[in-house]
Amino acid sequence: MKTKELKEKFSTLHKKYEIFAPVRREKRLKTGYINTMSCVELTAEIPEYSYKEAFFPSRQTMFKYKGERFTKEGSLKREQVVLGMGLADLRALELYKRVFAEDEYFQNRIEKSVVVGFGKSPLSREALAVLPFDLFITQEEDESYKFLSRTDRGSKLAQELALEISEDIEESKKDEPFPVSDFYQQIKSNMEGDKAAKVFEDLGQKCIECGKCTMVCPTCFCFRIDDEQGFEEDEGTRKRVWDSCYYHEFSEVAGGHRFLDTTKDRIKFWYYHKFARIPNEYKMLGCVSCGRCTKTCPAGINLEENLKNIFDSSKEEGNKK
């Protein structure tokens, strides 16, 4: 199947499902909910925004209130197809599945989603088997497409679109399918031992705390809960809203005290979360190496460079002794 035929097959998908997909606007590849399939661009390029909005909306309505009474809201009305997720984004989705395992809002969205991955061949089947997709589209070297199914939901969608499944991917039964490599084990131990003080001292001078990296990061999931007043004084909604640990108010308690009071403290908190707390808690790394944070940072902060420096920080300490 070639691109033209693929586009045709998918052309009416939006009539039955909500579609969350990569789209190019003013030359920039982004992701979002769309109304027509013609703007979708299936590509191995990593979009500027992640796919988290589809599963963990930036403003999730949890309840509406009228007077003192709360009524639960926030269930998806239609099923959705989340289209074009690459390997890194699927890995991030796997982390979310662990973080939000008991979360009724996230689980509702997952239940109502068909996750369609996309990647360029060759792709290791072992790597695919651990990722949480339903259907996967591979672009072969001759520019043709193949379809791999991993779940009944994936097969069903393929059937609806008259796509021929070339292969079934069996779900991996590994206990810990995302082992943390030695490099990241060292970073974790350096974070836990507070070895990289100098790295964060420098980053504290450089970071402007705009929070863009946390917004585009597919694994960042911290949130706050806000009440939003409606038109009437006694009605409104309670929403779960993306937060950012780079913001001053993140650690602020009643009375105004901030436990993370400096840029350095907050940026360290972010690295600790990704590279120490998440691996301990969820048995996988809190970074999927998508590169979005580095690409989006207006201050030119480079994650990869910082990780090398954090890695080296224990060696330097050793040299000093």
Place this chain on the structure above:
Amino acid sequence: MPKKQYKTEEIVLSKKSKLTEQAYLYTFKFKDPKKKLKFTPGQFVMLSFAGVGEAPISVASSSREASNTFELAVQNVGVLTEYLKNCPVGKVLGIRGPYGHGWPVDKIKGENLIVIAGGCGLAPFRALIKYLVEEKDYAKKIQLLYGAKDSQNMFFKKEYQDWAEVVETHFALDTKDQEVKGCVSLDEGLVTNLLEKDYVERDAYAHVCGPPIMAKFVIEKLLELGYDEEKIFVTLERRMECGFGVCQHCAIGPYYVCKDGPVFCYKKLKSIPGIIEVGT
């Protein structure tokens, strides 16, 4: 499996009594007469006020029996607490919880206990003290060392006499403005100074709650006096949004204050940079 993690139960404000100029003891009851709050001393609930938001507040009533009514002692410090202060009796609010780990009640059975509190830091101890007063011979000797600005700023003043049979109370006020009933001693100065007194049990569990700076100096002093770091427990304050270890706001090192705390053994905290740094 998904759970109704954010489900908020309706409660009615049934009584309000003034503790200090800036604090009240609020009595609530569940709107549903069958609902009961089952908690352990030191645990907290998320108090919800439609249109304003939620705030974590430790439960101040007795935990001995799950009850349809419960009490929260609240210092007026932020937005939600200001609304609460102006709430008329009969107003419907919400709670979810209880959350977290409270004071290690099992550990202090048959042991000596010193409770060290500063200002509104006595609030998370009221449930524990009431429990110990009701279960008379539960612990061996119980001493309360409580510091406040002056007598006007002391929490639960009317209750010290009721506690006296079980709890030996010693107070330290910045300004000794007037006598306080129900205490064994009343000094001027910091609560840290009380720790040095001869009457304080040395072989004891120490439970601490107060402003971060007080907790730091108290723990420093306790260690200096030879208290076992495994017997020192402290409750921490942090911003909380979810209450069950997801939202990340209260994360400290590998722990969440909402889920693994708010009461922590000092031994667990001492290796985390920037939490309680003794000797700096």
